[in-house]
Amino acid sequence: MNDPMILEFTRADARRWVREPGPSDDKYTRGVLGVVTGSHDYPGAAVLGVEAAIRTGVGMLRYTGPGRVCDLVLHRRPEVVTVAGRVQAWLLGSGMDARTRTAQQRETLVAAAYSGVPCVLDAGALDLTGETSGPAVITPHARELARLLSSRGVPVTEEEISADPCSWAARAARELQSTVLLKGHQTVVSDAEGQLRVLPRATGWLATAGTGDVLAGILGALCATNAEVIVGDPRTLASVAATSVVIHSRAAELASAGGPIAALDIAGMIGRAVAELAAD
Numbered sequence: 580m581n582d583p584m585i586l587e588f589t590r591a592d593a594r595r596w597v598r599e600p601g602p603s604d605d606k607y608t609r610g611v612l613g614v615v616t617g618s619h620d621y622p623g624a625a626v627l628g629v630e631a632a633i634r635t636g637v638g639m640l641r642y643t644g645p646g647r648v649c650d651l652v653l654h655r656r657p658e659v660v661t662v663a664g665r666v667q668a669w670l671l672g673s674g675m676d677a678r679t680r681t682a683q684q685r686e687t688l689v690a691a692a693y694s695g696v697p698c699v700l701d702a703g704a705l706d707l708t709g710e711t712s713g714p715a716v717i718t719p720h721a722r723e724l725a726r727l728l729s730s731r732g733v734p735v736t737e738e739e740i741s742a743d744p745c746s747w748a749a750r751a752a753r754e755l756q757s758t759v760l761l762k763g764h765q766t767v768v769s770d771a772e773g774q775l776r777v778l779p780r781a782t783g784w785l786a787t788a789g790t791g792d793v794l795a796g797i798l799g800a801l802c803a804t805n806a807e808v809i810v811g812d813p814r815t816l817a818s819v820a821a822t823s824v825v826i827h828s829r830a831a832e833l834a835s836a837g838g839p840i841a842a843l844d845i846a847g848m849i850g851r852a853v854a855e856l857a858a859d
């Protein structure tokens with residue numbers, strides 16, 4: 580495969596995408612994130628993503644999901660709004676399964692994907708790649724990317740992707756015409772032209788259930804607060820995605836302090852990680 584072009588991504592680059600509220604801001608001008616995540620099988624993914632998005636900083640979060648999941652989300656975060664309305668970005672698919680989704684759930688996802696605002700497609704919404712009208716970033720791990728590429732006529736295995744994540748992220752981004760955030764022990768982000776941002780390795784304690792849902796929440800929040808710039812220049816979405824990885828890794832490091840972590844602990848440290856970046 581061709582050597583992908585690798586761009587340096589520094590903390591100073593990440594700092595650009597942390598948008599601090601000014602005196603004239605209100606909850607709507609800061610950015611509203613719409614979230615369609617979770618299912619009867621995976622309600623926790625919705626709770627984790629919502630918690631992470633709120634900790635990253637949004638003006639408001641609108642959540643749509645099954646009744647029980649909605650109750651759990653509200654129990655954890657009563658500030659969440661469950662009334663439909665305008666949003667500046669969407670986070671779709673964490674804790675959902677494309678094979679077991681109802682037709683109604685698919686319709687909800689597709690309507691969001693065609694709303695024109697930036698979209699994060701995670702887990703059970705990855706099959707909607709290419710079915711978006713605005714800028715989109717997909718967040719697969721190697722197994723999910725292998726499944727997605729194979730379904731689009733590019734046969735590849737999880738092992739092949741894990742052995743060469745840079746080349747495969749760049750190839751996937753070009754084939755799928757989408758920003759790709761490929762998760763793993765070495766996370767890489769590619770813009771649709773195949774230009775890569777390779778992020779520093781994070782703590783191995785991140786290899787635990789739910790940490791990807793937290794990452795998706797961080798990214799969703801950054802998309803909502805930077806929506807205008809992303810819509811104006813969709814290539815910026817790769818830098819926004821790389822910023823989410825920087826915040827996620829730092830929050831994990833703070834939560835871990837060298838020992839094991841639970842996904843929710845990472846979400847609890849996001850505020851500090853964002854504050855550190857803002858202070859740079």
Ligand SMILES: NC(=O)C1=CN([C@@H]2O[C@H](COP(=O)(O)OP(=O)(O)OC[C@H]3O[C@@H](n4cnc5c(N)ncnc54)[C@H](O)[C@@H]3O)[C@@H](O)[C@H]2O)[C@@H](O)CC1
Pocket residue numbers: 620621622623624625672673674675676702703722723788789790791792
């Ligand atoms: N608390 C939650 O609600 C969580 C929800 N999650 C959601 O779970 C869904 C599925 O994500 P996955 O990444 O698991 O999906 P994948 O479909 O990529 O992984 C499932 C596959 O992992 C393999 N596997 C399962 N158990 C294994 C074991 N004990 N040893 C070795 N291999 C094993 C099997 O091949 C299985 O088919 C997503 O929607 C995701 O968002 C996860 O994020 C975990 C936490």
Ligand SMILES: Nc1ncnc2c1ncn2[C@@H]1O[C@H](COP(=O)(O)OP(=O)(O)O)[C@@H](O)[C@H]1O
Pocket residue numbers: 720762763764765766780781782783784785786787788789790791792793794
């Ligand atoms: N060995 C590892 N070292 C560092 N980070 C890892 C490692 N394994 C996984 N991660 C990170 O942990 C997160 C796992 O996400 P994901 O696979 O979606 O899990 P889940 O579906 O359980 O949330 C990703 O951000 C990934 O980059």
